[in-house]
Amino acid sequence: MEGNAFAQFIPLILIFAIMYFLLIRPQQKKVKEHQAMVAALRRGDQIVTQGGLIGKVIKVKEDNELEVELADGVKVRVVQSTVAQVLSKTEPAKS
Secondary structure (H helix, E strand, C coil), X not given: CHHHHHHHHHHHHHHXXXXXXXXXXXXXXXXXHHHHHHHCCCCCCEEEXXXXXXXXXXXXXXXXXXXXXXXXCEEEEEEHHHEEEEEECCCCCCC
């Protein structure tokens, strides 16, 4: 009887394992990569926000904020986590 009960749970265990490797794990990896990208933002980087705005990072502020210049003299404050892509990186300053 116990072997029969365990055999009934094998499909559920397999489904959970497949879901983990196909959905959960890749999503966690993507989130980690995005957090690393956001943490590496610095002044001068060209970025794209999730709203589709392209701009240049002018200042990295505390409280997870960036000051981004969209056009000459047009500056906006953006939450760091809304950065979707970094188009071009600036080289770090040589010390």
